Amino acid sequence: MTEPGDALADLRPLMFSIAYRMLGSVTEAEDVVQDAYLRLHERTDAGEVIRRPAAFATTVTTRLAIDALRSARRNREVYLGSWLPEPLPDADADPAHRIEHDETLSFAFLTVLERLGPVERAVFLLREVFDMDYPTIAAIVERSEPGCRQVMHRARARIAEGRPRFEADARRDATLLERFFAALSAGDVDALARTLADDVVFYGDGGGKAPAIRQPIHGPLAVARFLAGLVRRGESLPVRMERTQANGEAALRISTGGATLSVLMVHVGAGRVAVIGNQLNPDKLRHLGPVGDLDALMARGAPPQPPPGTTTPVS
Incomplete structure (x- = not known):
């Protein structure tokens, strides 16, 4: 019973x-x-x-x-x-x-x-x-x-x-996401832009407690350039980017020393990346475990590089 x-x-x-x-x-x-x-x-x-x-x-x-x-x-x-x-x-x-x-x-x-x-x-x-x-x-x-x-x-x-587009095709989307993440890692503006929808939007949420854009960025070229710029900024920082899943979709957990700095969430619609959201507000990351201090990390400048394969951009 x-x-x-x-x-x-x-x-x-x-x-x-x-x-x-x-x-x-x-x-x-x-x-x-x-x-x-x-x-x-x-x-x-x-x-x-x-x-x-x-x-x-x-x-x-x-x-x-x-x-x-x-x-x-x-x-x-x-x-x-x-x-x-x-x-x-x-x-x-x-x-x-x-x-x-x-x-x-x-x-x-x-x-x-x-x-x-x-x-x-x-x-x-x-x-x-x-x-x-x-x-x-x-x-x-x-x-x-x-x-x-x-x-x-x-x-x-x-x-x-x-309402965001939501036309799921697992095989097609998996291929697209591989291309997106490869272009992101390489900081390749043209390759990134080709994975993005014409009306793609990038949002950043810092809540005034972490460095983030205040207004959304629109359009594939503008978003691709912004993402590539983040790659360049992050190359000297000891951060790790791990593929994961959040809210049923592809995401990246960006961390340092095991502490989460942000979660980059990617929404695919109609065969292209349609919406990207970067959650950096530490108050909204605490349920994931330890949270890193992105402001302090960036203020320290360029510390020693981590082992090969683990250096990725702060997003």
């Missing part, structure tokens, strides 16, 4: 899946999940029988995430530079973080979701990702059913304005 505590623990991936998509933050999502989990436990410890635990967990998590997003949005309105989500490693050791991947988990899509208000975001996700009907959604967000339909209509319109 499954104990109540085990059944509740099995709901953590569902709760995290909702909270992370709502907030774009691993740490904030974990706080919401923990709060929701405690509320579930309080009900069961008091002897209450929760007949539909998943539905109850979804309702509590969504409402808490709406409240958390309302608070977070006040900070994001005065955020320095571009706001990008916290990277979620595909190989995360926490079982609660191993959630089903789809386009709404990509960093590019999470960035577009920032266009939506808290209730709009909840309605959109509950409908699009979790395939809930409008009566159920209305009960969760405490709105009327017609009101939720109107909210969904507005949300889809806003999303359509910036």
Whole structure:
């Protein structure tokens, strides 16, 4: 027989899946999940029988995430530079973080979701990702059913304005990414530009706490030149660049001495690299482990070179 505590623990991936998509933050999502989990436990410890635990967990998590997003949005309105989500490693050791991947988990899509208000975001996700009907959604967000339909209509319109292309072709994309990373390592502007979409965008998120561009860069040549420039700047720094996966897509973890400096996330659409996001804000990297001080590293100038094959650019 499954104990109540085990059944509740099995709901953590569902709760995290909702909270992370709502907030774009691993740490904030974990706080919401923990709060929701405690509320579930309080009900069961008091002897209450929760007949539909998943539905109850979804309702509590969504409402808490709406409240958390309302608070977070006040900070994001005065955020320095571009706001990008916290990277979620595909190989995360926490079982609660191993959630089903789809386009709404990509960093590019999470960035577009920032266009939506808290209730709009909840309605959109509950409908699009979790395939809930409008009566159920209305009960969760405490709105009327017609009101939720109107909210969904507005949300889809806003999303359509910036929705990233998402046409998966694993073999084609793998070949493209090999070309992209090889050109990046070589600092080859022309080769890089050939891997980029005509409307490619590069975002950097330092949050005012790490050196990063304040405005996005647009266009293949401009982005390629910027990336090549980062390669040249990083050649004298003892940094390591490791291929990895985050949010279901290709990424690079840039580190020094085992401490993360940034995570470069790459979104492919229609056979070209369409969006690149560089997460450098140390507050958004702490869930990955030790975080390096990029400002201090760059201030030290050009320290001794690391062993061959490990020197790569700070991005």
